[in-house]
Structures are given as structure tokens and as C-alpha cells.
Amino acid sequence: MIYEILNKIKEFDTIIIHRHKRPDGDCIGSQFGLKYFIEDNFPEKKVYAVGDQVPEYLSFIGLSDVVEDHIYDNALTIVVDTSVKDRICDDRYLNGKYCIKIDHHDDSDEFGDIQYVNEKAPACCEIITLMFNKWRLPICQKAALALFTGIVTDTGRFQFRGVGSTTFNAAGILTDTGIDTSYIYTKLNLKDINSIRLESYLYKHMKITKNGVVYMHFTKRIMKKFKVTQDEAAALVSCMSSFRHHPFWITFVDYPENIRVRLRSRTIEINEIGRKYRGGGHLMACGATVYNKKEMKALLKDADSLLERAKNEIEGLE
Ligand SMILES: [Mn+2]
Known part of the structure; x- marks a missing residue:
């Protein structure tokens, strides 16, 4: 070929x-x-x-x-x-x-x-x-x-x-x-100073679900406050890649018409969630789109139970 x-x-x-x-x-x-x-x-x-x-x-x-x-x-x-x-x-x-x-x-x-x-x-x-x-x-x-x-x-x-x-x-x-x-x-x-400031905000304000999925929602208000674009906010997904005992992390970024999601994992396959919410990509790095807070919560619930299942199946998951 x-x-x-x-x-x-x-x-x-x-x-x-x-x-x-x-x-x-x-x-x-x-x-x-x-x-x-x-x-x-x-x-x-x-x-x-x-x-x-x-x-x-x-x-x-x-x-x-x-x-x-x-x-x-x-x-x-x-x-x-x-x-x-x-x-x-x-x-x-x-x-x-x-x-x-x-x-x-x-x-x-x-x-x-x-x-x-x-x-x-x-x-x-x-x-x-x-x-x-x-x-x-x-x-x-x-x-x-x-x-x-x-x-x-x-x-x-x-x-x-x-x-x-x-x-x-x-x-x-x-x-x-x-x-x-x-x-x-x-x-x-090279990093932009605004992104670095937002990164430090992320470490302070990120949330963790019951079973340990780390996530951050970059709202319109936050991005305006830190003067960053949606792409710059979404790029910060990589900042959450090395938290011990938290092998699965997510960012949500507000867009005018929807909320775009980036899902990442170190050890478990997560793309079934990306696919369920109008997205896809790689097994351990994929995207999705949700339309409101309610759907965001539903996605987080699915992510949390996926991590719970993985923890039960994989011994010593870090
Ligand atoms: Mn590529």
C-alpha cells in the first residue's frame, strides 16, 4: 500500500x-x-x-x-x-x-x-x-x-x-x-505564565471521586479569570498524570455549546467511557463531549465505577 x-x-x-x-x-x-x-x-x-x-x-x-x-x-x-x-x-x-x-x-x-x-x-x-x-x-x-x-x-x-x-x-x-x-x-x-498560574489553581481545586478519579472542571469563569484559552486549559490534563493511587483523571472544559472532556489513565482501559459520551480515541487517552452538569455527573459516576471495578480486578493498582 x-x-x-x-x-x-x-x-x-x-x-x-x-x-x-x-x-x-x-x-x-x-x-x-x-x-x-x-x-x-x-x-x-x-x-x-x-x-x-x-x-x-x-x-x-x-x-x-x-x-x-x-x-x-x-x-x-x-x-x-x-x-x-x-x-x-x-x-x-x-x-x-x-x-x-x-x-x-x-x-x-x-x-x-x-x-x-x-x-x-x-x-x-x-x-x-x-x-x-x-x-x-x-x-x-x-x-x-x-x-x-x-x-x-x-x-x-x-x-x-x-x-x-x-x-x-x-x-x-x-x-x-x-x-x-x-x-x-x-x-x-516553554510554558505560558497564565497556564502556570492556572496549573497551581488546579492542584488546589481539583476534585476526587469516591474511588479516586481525579478531575477538574475548567469553567468559563475560571478560564476568563486566568486569561487562558480552552485549549490551554485542556492541555493541563497532563498535570494530573502522576498522582499515586489515582490512575484515572479527567478534565472538563466549557465551550459555548458543550463541555469537552479529556479522559486519561496510566493503567486501565477507559475508552468505553469516551465512546459512551460521543467520543473516542485511544484505550487510555480519549475524549468525550457532554452537554450539561447532569451529564458530567453521569460520566463521573461511570468513571468512578470503572475505577472501582479495576481496583478489584488488578492487585496493587497504583
Ligand atoms: Mn496522533
Whole structure:
């Protein structure tokens, strides 16, 4: 299948790469890694990376291109790091002549003429790196920098389950290009002072359910007070990842039309709850959407009983 993808890239003069909404490091890395790689190996082609604004902490990788509608007429579209159709940013991916999906999530929607999905890969950037490597085409430093960033962010700095020789091999291929990985970490580690203040508020005000699910609700009022965006608030979910005896934690973030939920766990599979509440994702990191406090309570009740069951089943769960 990867050679079919290469043939399609060779066939089209215009390639437009799409990503998911609310982009993270892996989807920006995949998108720009692909863009820079194609531009470097096929300089005659026009390659665009579309989507809403790239978050500031990832803007060192690249900024979105603005693409007029007519450019889609004879274009190949590639959608990266996105499992379901309604998460794709910019519906015009449908307007191209041919569409390729490259992804690593389960719970997938069918879309695209070619679907290249590996649920075992901890990052979409890993899939793309190994694909480039099999094509035996050079990976330029700009592409390597983007792809390495995606692997680093989606694996929690190589700490998540699923990281093994395949991931290290992909990372090795990228570092062999001579990129400055310490520059990447420096960029990724920068924090905004408002977020740090909100983080300290979180440690003070987070709540814990009967069986130990830690959660925080970032209301409109709190986000306004700390001058942070919804994305910045939601990113603080990772601050709750290391509390002993609390292997399951959740953030709720108010949006004008709903409350978005991030569910995370160290040891137990929690994505059944994400799916029950209009979401999904990975087994131990997924999202959901609720519409009011009542539903939020119901979700927390489900989360609490899931953790209770897990504690009974798994001895020494920390
Ligand atoms: Mn990803």
C-alpha cells in the first residue's frame, strides 16, 4: 500500500494535506513532515498544509497555508492523524480528485480512496517516517524536525506504552539527519505564565471521586479569570498524570455549546467511557463531549465505577 501512496504523490502536481481540528504535535508534525518531504523530493509540486491556526507552541514547525477552492480541482488530498470524518479540519478534503488517509487511531471511520492505518503505532509521525524510509528517499531536516516533534509529543517523550524498537528506530532515522533535538525539547517545554498560574489553581481545586478519579472542571469563569484559552486549559490534563493511587483523571472544559472532556489513565482501559459520551480515541487517552452538569455527573459516576471495578480486578493498582 505504501507504494500506491508514493505513486499517487508522483501522479499529482498539487497535494493538499489536511489534519484534525484542535491540532496537536503529532498531527502538525505529520502534516508538515509530509509537506516538507514532498517539496524536497519533488520540487516541481505544489504542496499545501491546511487547517485553522497552528498553536503557538508548535508554530516553529510551520504555519497553515491558505488554499483557494479551485486549487482542489486537480489535487490529491491526504488526511493525517485523523480517525473520524467530523474531526477533519476543513471539509474540502472531499473536493480533491483522490484522497489518502494516514492514521494510527482505532475506532475509525471509512474515508479516503486509500486508508493506511496502523493502530499499533503510537504516533502518526512514526508511520510516516517509516514509510519514507521504505521508499528510500532522503528525509530533509525540516521534515525530520516536524516528524520528530510528532513522535515526541504523541508518545509523551517516549514514555507511553507502545513505544519500542519500532518507535526508537523511527526516531533514530530522524536524528540521523542531524536535527537539533534539544531545540525541539526547548520549544516544547516553554510554558505560558497564565497556564502556570492556572496549573497551581488546579492542584488546589481539583476534585476526587469516591474511588479516586481525579478531575477538574475548567469553567468559563475560571478560564476568563486566568486569561487562558480552552485549549490551554485542556492541555493541563497532563498535570494530573502522576498522582499515586489515582490512575484515572479527567478534565472538563466549557465551550459555548458543550463541555469537552479529556479522559486519561496510566493503567486501565477507559475508552468505553469516551465512546459512551460521543467520543473516542485511544484505550487510555480519549475524549468525550457532554452537554450539561447532569451529564458530567453521569460520566463521573461511570468513571468512578470503572475505577472501582479495576481496583478489584488488578492487585496493587497504583
Ligand atoms: Mn496522533
